[in-house]
Amino acid sequence: MKISNSPKETEGRVRLTGISLAAVAFAAGLAAACSGEAPERPVVVADVTDLMISVLEPAAETYWDGVGEILVEEGVHLIRPLTDDDWTALRNAAFILAESGNLLMMDGRVRDRGDWMAHSRDMVDAGRLALEAVDRRDADAVFDAGAEVYYACRDCHARYAAETLRPSDPRSTAPADSLGAVAEDTSTGDTTDDQGSR
Ligand code: HEC
Numbered sequence: 001m002k003i004s005n006s007p008k009e010t011e012g013r014v015r016l017t018g019i020s021l022a023a024v025a026f027a028a029g030l031a032a033a034c035s036g037e038a039p040e041r042p043v044v045v046a047d048v049t050d051l052m053i054s055v056l057e058p059a060a061e062t063y064w065d066g067v068g069e070i071l072v073e074e075g076v077h078l079i080r081p082l083t084d085d086d087w088t089a090l091r092n093a094a095f096i097l098a099e100s101g102n103l104l105m106m107d108g109r110v111r112d113r114g115d116w117m118a119h120s121r122d123m124v125d126a127g128r129l130a131l132e133a134v135d136r137r138d139a140d141a142v143f144d145a146g147a148e149v150y151y152a153c154r155d156c157h158a159r160y161a162a163e164t165l166r167p168s169d170p171r172s173t174a175p176a177d178s179l180g181a182v183a184e185d186t187s188t189g190d191t192t193d194d195q196g197s198r
Pocket residue numbers: 048049052053056057060097104116119120123149150152153154156157160161164166
């Protein structure tokens with residue numbers, strides 16, 4: 001049994017090993033570069049503003065519009081999801097809202113690793129709540145989850161986009177036909193976040 005090599009032999013082998021390792025690493029790098037095997041990374045296509053306007057806002061509107069009340073001359077008209085398609089639309093919107101929270105956490109959009117991540121996480125949670133309400137086909141729960149979604153938007157805006165506090169609080173009791181009344185929403189009077197909104 002040969003336990004040790006002469007210093008010369010060992011040196012030679014170490015050197016050889018070093019060379020082969022470098023060669024292997026180089027070959028692997030070349031192969032990866034040629035065959036596109038480098039690890040794929042997510043690519044940011046929509047910046048935060050795009051994501052707000054094209055993804056979050058439409059999904060939130062769909063969700064908020066799903067359940068509610070409209071004041072009409074004869075009284076109050078209840079809006080409820082009726083058909084399977086109505087519920088599917090709400091379900092799709094809830095998924096978009098939840099996953100948007102994850103999209104906000106991506107490199108290229110994330111603003112910091114603290115509050116931004118927490119607010120994004122709140123968006124995910126609100127979206128999941130919205131989804132659960134839909135899956136129970138519980139219109140009242142959809143209404144309540146809509147409020148949680150709204151708070152997730154509002155709280156992040158209060159911290160990072162004070163000028164874009166969302167004006168149209170879906171929980172507002174103001175008549176929908178009066179923009180001024182909606183902007184002057186007072187239904188969240190327990191906070192000061194809305195001050196200075198347009
Ligand atoms: C994690 C933070 C965060 C969350 C959650 C969030 N937003 Fe935003 N939003 C922002 C920021 C930041 C801006 C300002 C744009 C910028 O700074 O790039 C913004 C801007 C907006 C704008 C204005 C875009 C423009 O410039 O015209 C709208 C509309 C909007 N958000 C809607 C929503 C809605 C609806 C929700 C919830 C469903 C929401 N946002 C949730 C961070 C957030």
